[in-house]
Amino acid sequence: MRSLGLERYRRVVVLTGAGISVASGLPTFRGPGGLWERPGATIVNASTMQSDPGRVRSLFDEMRALALRAEPNAAHRALAxxxxxxxxxxxTLTLLTQNVDGLHQRAGSQNVVELHGSLFRVRCSNPACSTEPVLLAASHSGVASACSSCGATMRPDIVLFDEPMAAKPEWDAKRSLRExxxxxxxxxxxTVSPASNFVRSAAYAGARTILVNLEPMSPAHPDFHEQILGRAEDVLPRLLESA
Ligand SMILES: [Zn+2]
Structure with missing residues (x-):
């Protein structure tokens, strides 16, 4: 596999998903061994957030502890x-990530759009409140705090299964894809959202489009011009190598 010749490009956009953090020892949400597949695990959606917020918080506390013990791998470092x-x-390189583990930032990436939020922030649960999300201390555990502005309970700043992406990251992603x-x-x-939508926008903008994944697309998405099968930590360092 040859280098992409990155120096020929001006506005690079990379979308990353759970597959990039597997080599760091982080389980994916879904799939074998994933957090949602464990005995007793429930799909965490907006209604679980309402009915059992303590359970949702402790699940995310557990995931945050796992993420803190993990280290960025060769794929994260190659992107940085x-x-x-x-x-x-x-x-520029804009990194759009579906991951909430903070490993891109720890590897040194600066221009990161967190499409699904972060394990390391909480935000006010009151939709009418406009307070900014708050960073959690590394030592944080389990206790729900109250919003300093309206007093409502703070919740994980994570996009749950049936929730829409927040407006700001969605806007940043669309803007980066346009150019x-x-x-x-x-x-x-x-073949599923957001990659399937994002690649359409990128192809429409005239970009070269590449999918790097373990599994081949089935069926193939017509807007991906190239497909490279392999592990992110093996493929990316070579693909992104400077000439
Ligand atoms: Zn509030």
Missing amino acids: RAEESLAARGS CDLFVAVGTSG
């Missing part, structure tokens, strides 16, 4: 290096 070398030439000239999706299914 690529961003840096593009920035040195006045180009991108290279789009790479890694460790996520190319």
Whole structure:
């Protein structure tokens, strides 16, 4: 596999999913061994958040502890290096991630759009309240705090199964896709949202589009021009290597 020749691109957008963090030892949400598949696990959606907020908080506390023990792997590091070398030439790499584990930032990536929120923030549960999300201390455990503005309970700043993406990351993602000239999706299914929508926008903008994943697309998405099968931590360092 050859390098992409990253230096030829000006506006690079990379979408990452759970597959990129597997080599760091983090379980995926779904699939074998995933957190949602464990005995007694429930799908965490907006109604579980209402009916059993303590359980939702403790699940996310557990995931945060796992994420803190994990280390970024070669795929996370390759993306951080690529961003840096593009920035040195006045180009950009925007990282859109479905992951909530914070590993991209710990690897050194700066321009990260967290589509599904973060394990390391809480936000006010009152939809009418406009207070910004709050960072959690690393030592945080389980206790629900109250919003400093309206007094409502704070909740994980995570997009649950039946909840829409927050407006800001959705806007940032769309804006980056409108002007991108290279789009790479890694460790996520190319045929379901958001990858399936994002690649349409990228292809419409005239970008070269590539899917890197373990599994081949079935059926293939017509807007992905290339597909590279393999583990993110093996493929990305070579693909993103500077000439
Ligand atoms: Zn509030």
